[in-house]
Amino acid sequence: MAMDALVRQGRDLRVDLFRGLALWAIFVNHIPGNWMGFVTPRNYVLADATETFVLLAGYAAGIAYGRIMDRQGWFFAASRVMGRAFTLYVAHIFLLVVFAAQVGYSAAALDSGAYLDELHLDPFTQAPYRALLEALLLRYQPSFLNILPLYIVLLAMFALALPLLRRPWLMLALSYGFYAVVRQTDWSLPAWTGEDWFFNPLAWQALFFTGCALGYVPRGGKPVALGFRWWLAAGCIVLLIAGAAASIILYFRWDIAEERLPQAVASYLAGIDKTAMHPMRLASMLALTYLVAHAVPREAGWLRSRPAWPWVLMGQQALPVFCTGIVLSFLGRMALEMSDRWPTQLGVNLVGPVVLTAVAMLTAWYGVEKKASRTASPLPSPAGADTG
Amino acid sequence: MLRVLTVLALLLPLPGLGADRPACDLPPELLHPEPLPAAAAAIAHGHLHILAIGSASVLGAGGTSPAAAWPERLRAVIAARRPNLDVTVEVRGGRGLSATDQRHLLNLALGNGRIDLVIWQAGATEAVRGLPVDGLTDVLTPALQQLRARDVDAIVMDLQFSRFLRANADVEPYREALRIAAAAAGVPLFPRYELMNHWADADSVDVERAARDARPAEVDRLNGCIADALAAFIREGVREARRPPP
Numbered sequence: 001m002a003m004d005a006l007v008r009q010g011r012d013l014r015v016d017l018f019r020g021l022a023l024w025a026i027f028v029n030h031i032p033g034n035w036m037g038f039v040t041p042r043n044y045v046l047a048d049a050t051e052t053f054v055l056l057a058g059y060a061a062g063i064a065y066g067r068i069m070d071r072q073g074w075f076f077a078a079s080r081v082m083g084r085a086f087t088l089y090v091a092h093i094f095l096l097v098v099f100a101a102q103v104g105y106s107a108a109a110l111d112s113g114a115y116l117d118e119l120h121l122d123p124f125t126q127a128p129y130r131a132l133l134e135a136l137l138l139r140y141q142p143s144f145l146n147i148l149p150l151y152i153v154l155l156a157m158f159a160l161a162l163p164l165l166r167r168p169w170l171m172l173a174l175s176y177g178f179y180a181v182v183r184q185t186d187w188s189l190p191a192w193t194g195e196d197w198f199f200n201p202l203a204w205q206a207l208f209f210t211g212c213a214l215g216y217v218p219r220g221g222k223p224v225a226l227g228f229r230w231w232l233a234a235g236c237i238v239l240l241i242a243g244a245a246a247s248i249i250l251y252f253r254w255d256i257a258e259e260r261l262p263q264a265v266a267s268y269l270a271g272i273d274k275t276a277m278h279p280m281r282l283a284s285m286l287a288l289t290y291l292v293a294h295a296v297p298r299e300a301g302w303l304r305s306r307p308a309w310p311w312v313l314m315g316q317q318a319l320p321v322f323c324t325g326i327v328l329s330f331l332g333r334m335a336l337e338m339s340d341r342w343p344t345q346l347g348v349n350l351v352g353p354v355v356l357t358a359v360a361m362l363t364a365w366y367g368v369e370k371k372a373s374r375t376a377s378p379l380p381s382p383a384g385a386d387t388g
Numbered sequence: 389m390l391r392v393l394t395v396l397a398l399l400l401p402l403p404g405l406g407a408d409r410p411a412c413d414l415p416p417e418l419l420h421p422e423p424l425p426a427a428a429a430a431i432a433h434g435h436l437h438i439l440a441i442g443s444a445s446v447l448g449a450g451g452t453s454p455a456a457a458w459p460e461r462l463r464a465v466i467a468a469r470r471p472n473l474d475v476t477v478e479v480r481g482g483r484g485l486s487a488t489d490q491r492h493l494l495n496l497a498l499g500n501g502r503i504d505l506v507i508w509q510a511g512a513t514e515a516v517r518g519l520p521v522d523g524l525t526d527v528l529t530p531a532l533q534q535l536r537a538r539d540v541d542a543i544v545m546d547l548q549f550s551r552f553l554r555a556n557a558d559v560e561p562y563r564e565a566l567r568i569a570a571a572a573a574g575v576p577l578f579p580r581y582e583l584m585n586h587w588a589d590a591d592s593v594d595v596e597r598a599a600r601d602a603r604p605a606e607v608d609r610l611n612g613c614i615a616d617a618l619a620a621f622i623r624e625g626v627r628e629a630r631r632p633p634p
Contacts, residue, residue: 263571
């Protein structure tokens with residue numbers, strides 16, 4: 001089968017492309033010490049792959065479950081959403097087991113417990129049964145395993161809020177109102193460690209519901225969209241340039257930051273948190289989305305070009321690619337733990353994207369084959385929905 | 389200026405140095421000292437009272453003895469260079485303490501007597517436990533600003549470089565948070581992570597690659613390197629504070 005045939009057409013390929021890029025960036029950013037980490041957007045935008053992933057996950061959910069709700073009602077659509085959340089939950093628990101095995105293995109291999117503050121890195125050695133319980137309750141989230149718990153809670157909130165899709169402005173008003181309250185009160189979900197979740201879902205929901213509102217297409221209607229206004233675009237550009245300048249100075253030209261950056265600016269930047277989605281990060285992500293949506297036409301030919309298709313394909317098969325990316329990042333970190341010189345760097349950054357693309361191809365092929373066998377059989381096919 | 393510093397650091401005797409291994413140098417591009425006016429004023433009056441606050445490493449975890457920990461080594465390095473200076477290094481901290489715990493210890497210590505310079509080794513516990521990053525900045529920035537308001541100098545020391553830690557904990561967000569919190573308070577950051585990474589790459593000192601029985605000696609060696617680098621960092625900060633404003 002031609003590779004291009006695996007890419008599902010008839011959908012907004014821009015969304016798939018950027019989702020694919022976000023999945024790749026999540027893989028890269030989950031490997032501290034990876035040189036590719038210097039080129040991912042987090043270095044020059046005050047929003048990174050996690051924000052992109054959440055926004056586009058909301059977008060995909062808005063399209064798919066909105067359609068199901070319009071056809072089969074809220075209760076059925078909500079059940080489907082919760083089914084998806086359960087799949088994510090199972091995937092999360094699987095990744096957790098992989099993580100625990102990895103920590104145990106490398107702790108034994110390196111024996112660094114003596115001088116590092118690693119006492120709590122692996123609660124499985126200290127209180128295994130409690131750790132297991134807390135992990136099942138999502139109250140214990142080891143490093144690198146905090147995106148799926150966020151996504152699971154967002155989907156659960158979405159299942160309840162589904163009917164609001166039909167009144168998108170009301171949904172957005174409620175969502176942003178709640179976001180404002182959460183920012184003011186510091187409400188969050190509790191973690192086992194006595195602190196809060198690494199990503200606060202109560203704040204991150206604003207981005208997710210924005211995605212839902214943009215994605216949902218009412219029957220016979222048009223989706224929510226902001227038309228092109230030059231002053232709005234100019235505002236977005238100014239915001240992103242300011243964010244880029246600040247990020248580049250902070251990450252790469254630390255000497256400038258210390259000598260010339262006014263302390264007030266540094267103070268402001270210090271307050272930009274990712275945990276509860278600081279308004280600057282939210283605004284940067286929205287500005288980026290607005291500009292990209294208007295700069296890249298939906299029908300742009302290059303979206304169907306050969307260099308674009310691996311990313312589009314990855315974006316279309318988001319869940320398996322995400323999980324594979326997390327597992328691969330474990331392996332990448334182990335490899336860099338052994339040696340972080342250029343041969344390993346090269347290997348990690350070649351093998352990673354190739355395997356991710358292969359997984360996306362395999363999943364897409366499986367989907368195509370399944371569909372083909374269903375069309376051949378006399379049984380009526382249920383309405384298919386994919387979100388990821 | 390920093391080239392001079394590097395040369396000075398190279399001239400310092402490094403105990404336990406194997407003949408075939410390079411000394412732990414101080415690459416000038418890694419260190420950006422800032423003026424330490426309180427320390428400069430204290431030295432002019434013949435004393436320097438330092439408070440080292442942090443988690444396991446301030447107590448010399450993994451080394452041969454508590455005397456081999458970097459705070460004690462720092463005191464020894466400064467005392468050797470300035471025999472007439474009354475230098476003390478007080479240590480507060482312990483394994484697994486978060487920035488909130490450390491701030492509490494800091495406030496207690498500040499109530500006990502004059503301190504000229506606080507070296508705050510922060511972020512390790514947060515990174516290891518995967519605690520929310522904003523919790524670290526929320527504690528650190530106001531505490532550092534408060535120190536400045538009280539005319540106490542501060543240096544923020546970041547995480548240890550370790551391949552194990554890097555593979556098993558999400559270190560980058562915490563390193564960034566420490567850097568930004570220090571900048572927000574106008575306080576210099578001592579880049580322990582980058583220095584240790586550099587020394588490991590140059591094979592000057594690499595605890596994780598040392599044989600298990602040689603490990604405590606290697607940790608001592610690391611503490612010696614950290615102490616020398618810190619001493620040079622402080623020296624340069626004091627020099628900058630004395631420089632007349634342009």
